[in-house]
Amino acid sequence: MIILNVLIEHVIYAINRPFSYVYTGKETPKVGERIQVTFHNSQVVGYITEVLEVDKTKSEYEEELGYQLFEANNLLDNEPILTSELRLVANEISKYYLAPLISVYQAMLPPSLKPTSSSMKKAKIAYDIYLRVISEDESNLTPKQIELLRLLKGSSEVKKNEIKSVSILKKLIANKNVEEYKVEKRRYSFTDIKEFKELTLTNDQRNVKDEFLNTNDLVYLLEGVTGSGKTEVYISLVKEIVSQGKTALILVPEINLTPVMMQRFYHLFKDKVAILHSELTSGEKYDEYRKILNGDIQVVIGTRSAVFAPLNNIGIIILDEEHVESYKQENIPCYHAKDVAIMRAKHFENCKVLLGSATPTLESEARALKGVYHHLKLLKRINERELPETEIINLQDYRNIDYASSIFSKRLRAAIKETLDKKEQVVLLLNRRGYSTSVLCRECGHVIKCPDCDIPLVYHSFDHMLKCHNCGHVEEQAHQCPECGSKYLSRIGFGSEKIEEEIRKLFPTASVLRLDSDVGKVKNNIATTLKAFANHEADILIGTQMIAKGHDFPDVTLVGLVLADLGLSLPSARSSERTFQLITQAIGRAGRGEKKGRAIIQTYMPTHYSIVYGAKQDYMGFYKEEIRIRKLQQNPPYTFASTITITSKNEDLVNQVAYTTLDLVLREGEGKIIGVGPSSPYVKKDVLGYRRVCMFKYKDQDKFKEIMQNIINILSKKNGISIKIDIDALDI
Ligand code: ADP
Ligand code: ZN
Ligand code: ZN
Numbered sequence: 001m002i003i004l005n006v007l008i009e010h011v012i013y014a015i016n017r018p019f020s021y022v023y024t025g026k027e028t029p030k031v032g033e034r035i036q037v038t039f040h041n042s043q044v045v046g047y048i049t050e051v052l053e054v055d056k057t058k059s060e061y062e063e064e065l066g067y068q069l070f071e072a073n074n075l076l077d078n079e080p081i082l083t084s085e086l087r088l089v090a091n092e093i094s095k096y097y098l099a100p101l102i103s104v105y106q107a108m109l110p111p112s113l114k115p116t117s118s119s120m121k122k123a124k125i126a127y128d129i130y131l132r133v134i135s136e137d138e139s140n141l142t143p144k145q146i147e148l149l150r151l152l153k154g155s156s157e158v159k160k161n162e163i164k165s166v167s168i169l170k171k172l173i174a175n176k177n178v179e180e181y182k183v184e185k186r187r188y189s190f191t192d193i194k195e196f197k198e199l200t201l202t203n204d205q206r207n208v209k210d211e212f213l214n215t216n217d218l219v220y221l222l223e224g225v226t227g228s229g230k231t232e233v234y235i236s237l238v239k240e241i242v243s244q245g246k247t248a249l250i251l252v253p254e255i256n257l258t259p260v261m262m263q264r265f266y267h268l269f270k271d272k273v274a275i276l277h278s279e280l281t282s283g284e285k286y287d288e289y290r291k292i293l294n295g296d297i298q299v300v301i302g303t304r305s306a307v308f309a310p311l312n313n314i315g316i317i318i319l320d321e322e323h324v325e326s327y328k329q330e331n332i333p334c335y336h337a338k339d340v341a342i343m344r345a346k347h348f349e350n351c352k353v354l355l356g357s358a359t360p361t362l363e364s365e366a367r368a369l370k371g372v373y374h375h376l377k378l379l380k381r382i383n384e385r386e387l388p389e390t391e392i393i394n395l396q397d398y399r400n401i402d403y404a405s406s407i408f409s410k411r412l413r414a415a416i417k418e419t420l421d422k423k424e425q426v427v428l429l430l431n432r433r434g435y436s437t438s439v440l441c442r443e444c445g446h447v448i449k450c451p452d453c454d455i456p457l458v459y460h461s462f463d464h465m466l467k468c469h470n471c472g473h474v475e476e477q478a479h480q481c482p483e484c485g486s487k488y489l490s491r492i493g494f495g496s497e498k499i500e501e502e503i504r505k506l507f508p509t510a511s512v513l514r515l516d517s518d519v520g521k522v523k524n525n526i527a528t529t530l531k532a533f534a535n536h537e538a539d540i541l542i543g544t545q546m547i548a549k550g551h552d553f554p555d556v557t558l559v560g561l562v563l564a565d566l567g568l569s570l571p572s573a574r575s576s577e578r579t580f581q582l583i584t585q586a587i588g589r590a591g592r593g594e595k596k597g598r599a600i601i602q603t604y605m606p607t608h609y610s611i612v613y614g615a616k617q618d619y620m621g622f623y624k625e626e627i628r629i630r631k632l633q634q635n636p637p638y639t640f641a642s643t644i645t646i647t648s649k650n651e652d653l654v655n656q657v658a659y660t661t662l663d664l665v666l667r668e669g670e671g672k673i674i675g676v677g678p679s680s681p682y683v684k685k686d687v688l689g690y691r692r693v694c695m696f697k698y699k700d701q702d703k704f705k706e707i708m709q710n711i712i713n714i715l716s717k718k719n720g721i722s723i724k725i726d727i728d729a730l731d732i
Contacts, residue, residue: 001054001061004029004072006046007102008039009116011332013723014716016100018049022058025073032080032087034115037072045076047105047115081113083310085347092343098708098725099333107333108308110285123283127182129160135177144168149177186291188275188284194263205233208376212237212354217374218345221364222356224378225617226588227385230356234318235264237354242298246315250301251337253324255279256526257549261301269299276302276309279523304329307337314348317341321549322355322364323581325730334726358588358619359581362630363637365623388559388590388597390615394606407494407502412560412600419558420510424595426540427553428503429586430496430562433516433544434458437493439466439477443486452682461497462518471682499562500542515543548586554593559586565605573635573732576610580622583614639697640704641732645724647691653721654690661694661711668707671698695732
């Protein structure tokens with residue numbers, strides 16, 4: 001008899017272990033295949049982790065166990081859905097992040113292959129139907145049929161749907177003159193093809209390349225100022241490594257950076273490049289995944305989850321803009337693509353991880369300085385192009401502002417005008433979308449807040465709705481204060497929509513584009529906007545942090561940061577780092593072409609070190625100051641930080657569990673409590689629930705995880721409670 005040990009699809013700590021089923025089916029089940037099983041009286045999808053041959057009958061075996069086993073015979077795959085290497089990585093991720101193993105498998109696989117019930121309804125393999133002639137015998141055929149037969153004979157690779165005379169074709173097939181055959185289809189096709197001329201690497205670029213190839217380390221940090229030509233180094237390295245018969249995995253932090261990267265690599269590798277990101281349809285994802293799995297692909301480009309691409313024989317994994325926080329997943333499993341990349345690299349012979357950034361995270365830089373990562377540097381822009389000249393405008397100084405605008409200083413307005421007069425382009429950045437930041441009642445002071453998150457709702461002028469930027473809650477703006485009934489409601493603060501409105505008023509003849517995640521709600525909108533701006537189809541681009549990263553706009557000579565200290569008001573150990581990164585990256589968009597660029601930084605905090613060093617593009621200056629503060633406050637990288645989020649419909653239970661957790665951590669003596677959020681209500685599927693976040697920092701990662709595992713064991717026996725553990729949390 002065969003016993004299958006199966007993980008159940010539900011991501012719940014309490015069932016984070018295999019369950020046994022008896023298998024009596026015909027095909028041979030294999031570890032790594034999916035199977036339908038009965039669990040708590042319902043049909044769910046399971047993932048086989050073990051296949052056991054048992055020398056007993058079912059009843060003997062059940063007697064030994066003391067309970068009855070269900071049968072499960074409906075295998076859902078013919079082959080394991082993950083490579084053995086990815087199965088090992090899944091185990092490591094599950095251990096490191098304390099995440100249920102099944103959640104890791106689910107994160108790794110495309111929708112059609114996930115071990116979940118919903119995968120059953122997702123795209124299957126698509127085929128193209130082709131025609132071929134199998135008999136040239138023309139007897140019994142009408143002239144029309146002969147005509148088509150001869151046409152088919154004379155052409156190769158004819159698709160069935162290309163033939164218009166369907167009924168004649170049917171006759172030829174019935175008459176065994178022609179047969180159909182199927183070929184797996186690749187639903188995704190890259191159409192935005194552009195030719196690039198080969199560039200010769202500069203000396204600096206070549207040195208970096210040679211040092212990478214001629215040394216034997218696992219992780220490399222390429223610290224290169226904006227515009228120093230990091231992309232060209234990636235391309236050259238990938239070319240070299242692929243020519244040695246290996247494959248390459250390239251990660252970018254955001255979908256809107258994939259087309260540009262894709263263009264650069266498609267040009268060289270054609271249909272040997274695959275792309276993986278969330279805007280592909282599930283059919284496209286499935287096809288790309290299978291292509292990679294089958295070994296047809298040399299280079300994969302994608303966002304965070306592409307780190308799980310089933311490539312074999314990987315020689316290089318690149319994380320471009322390694323500092324960007326979207327590389328960390330916020331849901332279980334809360335993995336960071338960088339750590340997964342390193343785990344994967346260890347499984348391949350001589351596979352290296354290359355992290356690239358102009359503003360590396362403090363963690364990465366500290367490791368590079370200590371020699372844990374191999375430190376590579378590109379300190380100059382290509383062709384010795386100068387970094388933009390920058391100017392900080394103090395918004396507290398009334399002399400900088402006049403009646404014409406409360407948002408744009410005199411200096412920034414003048415600079416925009418000069419730039420437009422020279423027919424050059426302007427980028428304006430404000431890291432806040434929407435129109436106003438809150439709606440306030442002038443009678444009673446009430447601020448309209450999200451019913452779920454208790455944070456102010458943001459007014460959006462485009463659709464006249466109030467929106468929560470945390471959970472996505474949307475409501476119509478009321479005409480009266482919900483507290484006192486007053487009609488005097490004011491919109492306070494400003495976001496990117498307001499900036500756009502103001503700019504159109506100030507510069508009525510300029511053409512303006514805006515880019516933020518609202519614009520991005522329509523598929524391809526972002527790509528179209530970026531392309532239009534890069535082609536100089538508009539004079540001014542307004543946007544959130546989305547426009548600060550990676551893009552190469554050669555005609556941009558002015559970058560304006562409308563309110564640079566916005567992020568500093570958010571309480572986080574990382575707010576200075578985030579602010580510095582944003583300023584540096586944004587300024588880096590200016591002066592990348594022939595003409596010199598400049599940047600104007602408006603702020604209420606002109607002396608804050610993240611702004612001063614950001615303006616100077618002085619990464620090392622910033623690093624030294626920030627690392628000193630991190631050390632003083634014992635924040636990462638001097639400690640580790642993690643959070644646990646406790647959720648339940650029962651508020652008392654949430655509080656009780658939060659305090660038990662804190663108590664346990666304190667008692668074990670490893671880990672400081674750095675914060676306990678309030679118990680906050682939220683609504684999911686019309687049910688009211690509560691959640692609390694507890695934040696910890698600690699020195700001993702293993703010891704702390706032991707404590708957490710203990711907590712998981714205790715909590716998973718409690719009903720009505722769910723937890724999320726975020727190891728190495730970014731939000732602290
Ligand atoms: P980074 O990613 O470091 O900000 P990019 O890779 O976007 O920089 O390069 C900046 C600009 O320099 C691009 O326009 C690119 O085409 C150009 N460039 C890069 N390498 C070379 C080279 N070897 N010769 C000429 N131009 C180059
Ligand atoms: Zn009121
Ligand atoms: Zn909300």
